[in-house]
Amino acid sequence: MGSPPELTLGRLLSSWQPDVPALLLVALLAVPYGWGVLRLRRRGERWPVPRLAAFALLGLGALVVATMSALAVYDHALFWPAAIQNVLLDLIAPLGLALGDPLRLAVRALPERAAGRVRRVMTGRLVRLLTFPLVSTALVLTTELTVYFTPYFETALREGWLHDLMYLHLLLAGCLFVVPVLTREAALPKWCGHPVRAALVFVDGIIDAVPGIVVMTHGTLIAGAWYLNHAPSWAPDVHHDQQLGGGAMISIAELVALPFLLAILVQWARTERAETVTLDRRLEAELIPATPAAGPARGPDLVRPWWETENSEVARRVRQQRPER
Numbered sequence: 001m002g003s004p005p006e007l008t009l010g011r012l013l014s015s016w017q018p019d020v021p022a023l024l025l026v027a028l029l030a031v032p033y034g035w036g037v038l039r040l041r042r043r044g045e046r047w048p049v050p051r052l053a054a055f056a057l058l059g060l061g062a063l064v065v066a067t068m069s070a071l072a073v074y075d076h077a078l079f080w081p082a083a084i085q086n087v088l089l090d091l092i093a094p095l096g097l098a099l100g101d102p103l104r105l106a107v108r109a110l111p112e113r114a115a116g117r118v119r120r121v122m123t124g125r126l127v128r129l130l131t132f133p134l135v136s137t138a139l140v141l142t143t144e145l146t147v148y149f150t151p152y153f154e155t156a157l158r159e160g161w162l163h164d165l166m167y168l169h170l171l172l173a174g175c176l177f178v179v180p181v182l183t184r185e186a187a188l189p190k191w192c193g194h195p196v197r198a199a200l201v202f203v204d205g206i207i208d209a210v211p212g213i214v215v216m217t218h219g220t221l222i223a224g225a226w227y228l229n230h231a232p233s234w235a236p237d238v239h240h241d242q243q244l245g246g247g248a249m250i251s252i253a254e255l256v257a258l259p260f261l262l263a264i265l266v267q268w269a270r271t272e273r274a275e276t277v278t279l280d281r282r283l284e285a286e287l288i289p290a291t292p293a294a295g296p297a298r299g300p301d302l303v304r305p306w307w308e309t310e311n312s313e314v315a316r317r318v319r320q321q322r323p324e325r
Helices: 009-014 020-042 049-068 070-074 079-099 102-109 112-122 125-131 133-149 152-158 160-182 194-217 224-230 238-287 313-321
Strands: none
Touching: 009 070, 020 049, 020 102, 020 160, 049 070, 049 079, 049 160, 070 079, 079 133, 079 160, 079 194, 079 238, 102 112, 125 133, 125 160, 133 152, 133 160, 133 194, 152 160, 152 224, 160 194, 160 238, 194 238, 224 238
């Protein structure tokens, strides 16, 4: 493998190379999503444009940039492009894909039987285990630490097939945490409501900074044998290169945490608003006087209102708000 030309701002923006496995993955994600959006439109239903934009630009876009931009051109010569690649794959791309809400789109667009299969898969034991918040967070952290502090990364630099597998590994690990937190159809525990999800995202933002801190402060070179032998003459000192990569990982992880948390808060606010509207409608229906039936007058039938007999979230809120009689 020859040494690439000196990395400048112009080359950082203009250097691209095709990656066939990555292109196949992008097509595998984009085609069903686009089919679902078109199917809804043919039925006269609308799919939110912001969700489509998030899936295409932030999700698939991050995947393309990570695997085919200058980051991929220079990741075998410099450590910091490879570090940014990995953060894009396990943080940025999963966030974009999750904001696109592909599971909800599948449930709405697919025929009823196929949609039922999707729901059964999402509520299966294996998926519930892998997406359990503590498990998925541990998988993300373990994946990142395994990449950098085992022979995994250096071997992937030598073996193209393993490099592609590492891309997929990082993307899947990130999706296991991000997609369920932002998706209604995910099989998260009942106690994992929006307040808990917001707390999990906050904690995850702190945890995501750990690999970057360790990489930046680690005294031993990561994939040192490879980068010492393949570093071009114009490249910075290998130790400094590693510190740049660790700093980039920390910065991106912390920047992603804010929009991630904002997305949870927006969902929380929308859910609260929808529940309030439902509550108001049911209360209004209860206050509509019944039309008296023909016949002799009789005393009113004593019927317990729905909020005293039901055990739904809306009913519990009504019981809390109504004074004791």
